[in-house]
Amino acid sequence: MSLHTANQASANQALLALHNVTVNLGKRSFGPFTLSVQAGERVAILGPSGAGKSTLLKLLARELNTASGQATFCQRDLKLWSLVDLSRHRAILPQSHEVAFGLPVELVIGLGRVARAYDPDIKHIVRQSAALACAGHLLERRFDTLSGGEKARVQMARVFAQLWDVEKGLLLVDEPLAALDPGLQFSLMDSIYTFAAQRGHAILAILHDINQALQGFERLIFIKNGSMTGDYSSQQMTIPLLEALYDVSLISAVSASGEIIVAPSKTQTEYRSSTAVRQSHV
């Protein structure tokens, strides 16, 4: 396994750092997880269904407690953060978009700001966030009347509102684009990148789309059978590594503009290259 070898100095400066962290769910133990994420980094979490990706994300969000090991956020033990302080520095976009009542969309987006006692710019921030998430036209609607893709955009706007006026925060997102059509996926992924880059936020995103991970993220973390099995730069990524992660055959192609496209193949491919996905096409 080619685990990312962040040196001690960079781990000490990390926005988020896990060292041998485990978490228990029922009788099952997940981990150990060891990783560090720097401000501004874009990290994709990949792995088969049920592998433990959301469990890792919940651990990072402190929705789950560690059973052992050490987790720090902004060089401070994650356990010592109050939830109010934490919510001013990290935002979570979960897989499910439901809210309990038929709330107005503007209010759902404004929920991203609840941790602030004094928030004079909330109206402006909610509107700007909605525009960035392509949800400006939904502001007057009731949340429970929206389609799945519309709800996803409103929840993304809520997350933008939460970290709008923060620097070097953390965005934790679980399959952010699953309910969206391809055009919206491109424009919203761009919105997330721009939003995070302008503020120095790190992004950790669970993705099932390998192409989104390869095209938009600089690091890929592999989760399989409850453990972390790899931490690679996207430049290091190879077809065999991805095939081993998902136990599936993959084929790849490169577009005229140099974009790499990977797709599952029903038939075993004859060509197996251990060179990076990008290099195998040049």
Ligand SMILES: Nc1ncnc2c1ncn2[C@@H]1O[C@H](COP(=O)(O)OP(=O)(O)OP(=O)(O)O)[C@@H](O)[C@H]1O
């Ligand atoms: N509270 C819980 N108690 C017991 N088992 C749980 C609990 N939450 C999740 N699990 C199990 O832990 C495993 C990992 O779940 P997790 O949601 O982390 O997977 P995932 O990799 O995100 O999957 P998917 O890609 O399908 O969303 C699954 O088998 C799930 O059923």
